[in-house]
Amino acid sequence: xxxxxxxxxxxxxxxxxxxxxxxxxxxxxxxxxxxxxxxxxxxxxxxxxxxxxxxxxxxxxxxxxxxxxxxxxxxxxxxxxxxxxxxxxxxxxxxxxxxxxxxxxxxxxxxxxxxxxxxxxxxxxxxxxxxxxxxxxxxxxxxxxxxxxxxxxxxxxxxxxxxxxxxxxxxxxxxxxxxxxxxxxxxxxxxxxxxxxxxxxxxxxxxxxxxxxxxxxxxxxxxxxxxxxxxxxxxxxxxxxxxxxxxxxxxxxxxxxxxxxxxxxxxxxxxxxxxxxxxxxxxxxxxxxxxxxxxxxxxxxxxxxxxxxxxxxxxxxxxxxxxxxxxxxxxxxxxxxxxxxxxxxxxxxxxxxxxxxxxxxxxxxxxxxxxxxxxxxxxxxxxxxxxxxxxxxxxxxxxxxxxxxxxxxxxxxxxxxxxxxxxxxxxxxxxxxxxxxxxxxxxxxxxxxxxxxxxxxxxxxxxxxxxxxx
Amino acid sequence: xxxxxxxxxxxxxxxxxxxxxxxxxxxxxxxxxxxxxxxxxxxxxxxxxxxxxxxxxxxxxxxxxxxxxxxxxxxxxxxxxxxxxxxxxxxxxxxxxxxxxxxxxxxxxxxxxxxxxxxxxxxxxxxxxxxxxxxxxxxxxxxxxxxxxxxxxxxxxxxxxxxxxxxxxxxxxxxxxxxxxxxxxxxxxxxxxxxxxxxxxxxxxxxxxxxxxxxxxxxxxxxxxxxxxxxxxxxxxxxxxxxxxxxxxxxxxxxxxx
Ligand SMILES: Nc1ncnc2c1ncn2[C@@H]1O[C@H](COP(=O)(O)OP(=O)(O)OP(=O)(O)O)[C@@H](O)[C@H]1O
Ligand SMILES: [Mg+2]
Numbered sequence: 001x002x003x004x005x006x007x008x009x010x011x012x013x014x015x016x017x018x019x020x021x022x023x024x025x026x027x028x029x030x031x032x033x034x035x036x037x038x039x040x041x042x043x044x045x046x047x048x049x050x051x052x053x054x055x056x057x058x059x060x061x062x063x064x065x066x067x068x069x070x071x072x073x074x075x076x077x078x079x080x081x082x083x084x085x086x087x088x089x090x091x092x093x094x095x096x097x098x099x100x101x102x103x104x105x106x107x108x109x110x111x112x113x114x115x116x117x118x119x120x121x122x123x124x125x126x127x128x129x130x131x132x133x134x135x136x137x138x139x140x141x142x143x144x145x146x147x148x149x150x151x152x153x154x155x156x157x158x159x160x161x162x163x164x165x166x167x168x169x170x171x172x173x174x175x176x177x178x179x180x181x182x183x184x185x186x187x188x189x190x191x192x193x194x195x196x197x198x199x200x201x202x203x204x205x206x207x208x209x210x211x212x213x214x215x216x217x218x219x220x221x222x223x224x225x226x227x228x229x230x231x232x233x234x235x236x237x238x239x240x241x242x243x244x245x246x247x248x249x250x251x252x253x254x255x256x257x258x259x260x261x262x263x264x265x266x267x268x269x270x271x272x273x274x275x276x277x278x279x280x281x282x283x284x285x286x287x288x289x290x291x292x293x294x295x296x297x298x299x300x301x302x303x304x305x306x307x308x309x310x311x312x313x314x315x316x317x318x319x320x321x322x323x324x325x326x327x328x329x330x331x332x333x334x335x336x337x338x339x340x341x342x343x344x345x346x347x348x349x350x351x352x353x354x355x356x357x358x359x360x361x362x363x364x365x366x367x368x369x370x371x372x373x374x375x376x377x378x379x380x381x382x383x384x385x386x387x388x389x390x391x392x393x394x395x396x397x398x399x400x401x402x403x404x405x406x407x408x409x410x411x412x413x414x415x416x417x418x419x420x421x422x423x424x425x426x427x428x429x430x431x432x433x434x435x436x437x438x439x440x441x442x443x444x445x446x447x448x449x450x451x452x453x454x455x456x457x458x459x460x461x462x463x464x465x466x467x468x469x470x
Numbered sequence: 471x472x473x474x475x476x477x478x479x480x481x482x483x484x485x486x487x488x489x490x491x492x493x494x495x496x497x498x499x500x501x502x503x504x505x506x507x508x509x510x511x512x513x514x515x516x517x518x519x520x521x522x523x524x525x526x527x528x529x530x531x532x533x534x535x536x537x538x539x540x541x542x543x544x545x546x547x548x549x550x551x552x553x554x555x556x557x558x559x560x561x562x563x564x565x566x567x568x569x570x571x572x573x574x575x576x577x578x579x580x581x582x583x584x585x586x587x588x589x590x591x592x593x594x595x596x597x598x599x600x601x602x603x604x605x606x607x608x609x610x611x612x613x614x615x616x617x618x619x620x621x622x623x624x625x626x627x628x629x630x631x632x633x634x635x636x637x638x639x640x641x642x643x644x645x646x647x648x649x650x651x652x653x654x655x656x657x658x659x660x661x662x663x664x665x666x667x668x669x670x671x672x673x674x675x676x677x678x679x680x681x682x683x684x685x686x687x688x689x690x691x692x693x694x695x696x697x698x699x700x701x702x703x704x705x706x707x708x709x710x711x712x713x714x715x716x717x718x719x720x721x722x723x724x725x726x727x728x
Contacts, residue, residue: 417527422563425523426577426629427551436576440567440612 033082035059038183045186047154050163058172058182065176072300072329072358077246077274082180140199145230146192147203150219153190162190165221169252169280169308177248177276181217185250188218191232195256198229202264202450205234218249222263226256226284233453234265245272245299253281255289257311264292264449266457267303271327275301285311285340292448293320295332296460304362306335309343309374316345321445321457324357324389325464333362333380333394338371338404345375350442351382353389354464361410364396371401382412383441385434435465474539476501476669477522477555477637481533484521491517493694494533499637504663504670504683506705509691510713515673516560518691519639523557524550538636552581554636558626558643560673564614570625571595571609574632581633598628601661603654620651627658637669638662644679656682677705692716 038059042052067079140147146158153162172182189205205220224230234251247269255261261281269275275298281289291305307316316336324330336345345365353359361380382391393410415437423433439446439458446454475498484492491514499505509515521528522535524547534543542550565573574595578584586594599606602624614622623643630638644655656679662668663683672680685702690713697716698704 416563419563419565421520421523421525421527421547422559423565423573423576424547425525425551425557425559426573426633427548427581428576429548430546432576433548436568436573437565440565443567443612 032080033059033062033180033183041184041186045151047151048159048163051154051166054167054172055183055185058167058179061172062176062179062183065173065179067176068302071302071331071362072360074274074276074300076299082246140203143197143199144194145197145199146190148190150188150190150221151186158190158192161192161223162221165223165252165254166219167250167252169254169282170250170278174278178250178278181219181248181250181278185217185219187216188249189220189222191222191224191230193222193224193228193230193259195225196227197225199231202231202233202262205232216247216249220249220251220253222252222261223254224256224259224261224287227258228256229260231262231264233450234263235267245270245274247273247275247277247298249277251277251279251305253279253289255281255283255287255314257285257287259284259287260290261288262290262292263305264453266294266449266453266460267296267298268460269297269301271297271299273298273300275303277301277303279303279305280308281306281316282308282310283314283316286313286315287311288315288317291316291318291320291334292445293318293332293334294445294449294457295320295322295330296464297328298330299328301328301330301332303330303332304335304364306337307345308337308339309345310339311343312340313342313344314340315343318345318347318349319445319448320347320349321352321442322349322359322361323352323461323464324354324359326355326357329358329360331360331362333360333364335364336366336376338365338367338374338376338401340370340374342373343371343375345377347376347378347380348444349380350445351380351391352385352438352441353382353391354385356388358390358392360392360394362394362396364398365406366398367401367404367406369400372403374401375405376407378406378408380410381441382410383438384412384414385438431465435462438465474536475499476538477671478536479518479522479533480536482518482521482530482535483532484517484528484530486517486528490531491528491694492521495691495696497689497696499669499671499687501636501669502667503686504672506680506685506688506702507671507673507691508675508688508705508708508713510717512693513691514694515691516641517694519557519560519641519671519673522639523547523555551577551633551635556630556633556635556638558623558630558638558640560641560645562614562622562626564612564617566612566615568613569610570613573613574609574629577629577633595628595632598631601631602628602658603650604628619646620648623647623655624651624658627655630662631658631665634662634666635668636666637671639671639673641673642675643672644674644676652679655679659683677709680705690716692720695720 035056038055042055137147167182170178172179191203222232253261253263283289289307293305295301295303309316318334320332322330322332334347338345347363349361351359351361363378365376367374378395380393384391391412395408397406399406415434419437420430420433423436424430439461442461446457449457477499479495479497482492482495495518507515517528521530524545530543534541537555538553575591595609596606599609604624626643644652647655660682688700688702688704689696690698692713697720
């Protein structure tokens with residue numbers, strides 16, 4: 001059967017890509033991304049044909065699209081040899097010895113168990129949380145919730161649904177890295193919450209990080225049906241180390257009528273990473289999406305979770321924090337489309353820059369002509385910890401409807417010397433005093449996280465403040 | 471019996487952004503005594519308190535600060551605090567997002583003789599809040615944020631009683647308080663004196679707070695200079711006549727020096 005599939009695949013391929021193929025064959029050594037490579041990925045996964053087609057179309061788009069000419073520089077990415085970032089299972093022949101010391105050190109300080117360390121460092125195949133994942137999966141299943149790897153779900157009961165939704169919120173044509181994702185995506189989660197089902201504990205993707213290929217081009221697809229409720233937590237605070245330092249994941253969230261989804265993330269990529277992640281949610285009537293987003297780590301980051309408020313009275317709230325330290329340029333924010341009457345959105349972000357780090361808040365609010373009676377407030381606060389660091393705010397608004405109410409406020413400040421002195425006069429060291437103030441600044445975000453994550457985030461801030469994470 | 475004073479400033483001068491504020495200040499406070507520092511607005515009283523505590527905003531341009539037998543002139547404020555110095559701020563700061571109780575916990579962390587389990591700590595601060603007529607819910611609120619002026623001063627007193635320093639400078643801890651709060655702060659001072667034989671330097675414009683205390687000595691500052699010191703009776707004299715005579719005296723001295 002696999003044999004048949006293969007032939008079929010090649011037929012499709014030929015009809016679409018013959019010309020290119022020859023080209024590609026000729027300059028294989030140039031390591032551009034070719035249909036062969038994409039087919040290889042697809043074959044290995046034994047996935048349905050429509051997916052292969054999707055990959056190949058995405059590849060077309062990828063090859064025809066320019067590199068973004070705005071935002072932080074991605075010059076360090078070797079775009080001519082993009083294949084070195086995407087070659088599946090090249091297994092990076094890395095070992096624990098080759099993991100940089102600063103990463104190992106951070107694992108020590110965060111108290112990550114050794115099995116997980118190896119996995120997180122990208123050198124371990126398996127780790128113990130498999131069990132946790134399965135028990136979580138089982139108890140969710142009892143409520144009719146599907147929580148699985150997206151690749152396995154492509155063959156199951158929800159295959160058609162996935163086909164209907166996959167990369168419709170984030171089409172490959174969205175931008176070059178969305179196209180790349182479409183061509184080479186691998187791993188990720190699928191969650192389906194049936195009508196009216198409310199799960200009262202969060203599902204955490206942390207526990208299934210060991211899915212093959214996850215953490216680089218993973219695709220997350222979550223469907224929360226009408227009147228249902230879910231909290232999903234992505235990521236963890238430990239720095240994920242990857243020799244191939246490009247992350248271009250995609251997250252697509254579908255929120256039904258009167259449904260609610262809270263999507264929490266703490267990302268902490270190792271500091272060689274280019275994080276070009278795309279996340280998008282769509283809400284139907286009276287549905288609501290809540291984003292909680294902590295961006296740490298990475299060398300360069302572009303991240304703007306987007307809420308499309310498509311149904312009347314749907315809502316979005318975005319709470320985010322970004323910490324840019326030495327050598328980091330993190331461009332984060334969010335996008336909101338007020339696309340129906342009486343929608344409401346709020347955006348609250350905190351940005352911190354330190355040791356020459358650059359942190360930019362970028363937001364886009366679009367009110368379509370249908371948005372009458374909608375409201376949106378954007379508030380962003382930045383804290384620059386020294387004179388070498390930079391914080392900027394770039395808010396954009398596109399208002400095509402008269403009766404909408406949109407407010408924006410931004411402040412950029414520094415830590416007051418009077419505050420540091422006050423704390424120090426109580427016996428608190430300078431470093432601790434500054435950390436305390438920064439943690440306090442981040443508190444509106446951390447209080448939205450489950451306790452253990454909030455603690456992790458505070459520890460993370462502490463480590464960043466010490467400059468302990470290289 | 472000539473024991474060294476607990477705190478002494480010797481020829482202490484300080485400036486901010488090259489602008490001199492304190493000139494050649496001498497001050498001695500023996501252990502266990504209550505001293506009062508008075509002076510018109512802008513005389514430099516708060517500045518002196520901050521410089522003694524080590525506020526890096528000010529440059530010490532001359533002289534030294536000795537505390538408990540050590541020269542602390544170059545010590546950072548946290549180290550001074552851990553040696554037993556305390557400053558109750560005239561204008562306590564606000565630190566958003568940091569609960570008062572966590573801040574207090576950090577303040578006693580690692581101090582000698584203050585090791586306590588979390589439960590014990592919670593109990594202790596709750597008791598102190600009680601003694602100071604503070605609602606315990608304040609302990610979970612963000613440090614200073616949304617506190618009234620009087621509430622902020624009570625929080626300063628709570629820290630005084632928690633930390634039990636060897637010497638406390640109370641910078642207008644009594645100003646802006648209603649009658650009830652004033653008696654709470656008075657009680658706090660008495661408790662501090664009783665419980666740890668505390669030494670006080672009280673900066674105030676208001677003699678009422680001093681009624682229940684036995685004042686050992688009064689210091690008067692004008693325009694950054696220490697211009698007089700004497701017994702408690704000085705307080706009444708200032709109350710009656712203000713600072714004019716000291717100002718005139720200083721002006722005359724400065725004229726003759728030229
Ligand atoms: N950080 C600073 N920057 C600039 N000037 C300062 C600073 N601190 C104090 N000063 C100046 O030094 C002088 C003394 O101020 P200080 O606050 O010590 O007075 P004070 O005696 O405490 O007055 P008050 O009774 O009003 O509290 C004032 O002229 C004040 O403006
Ligand atoms: Mg003052």
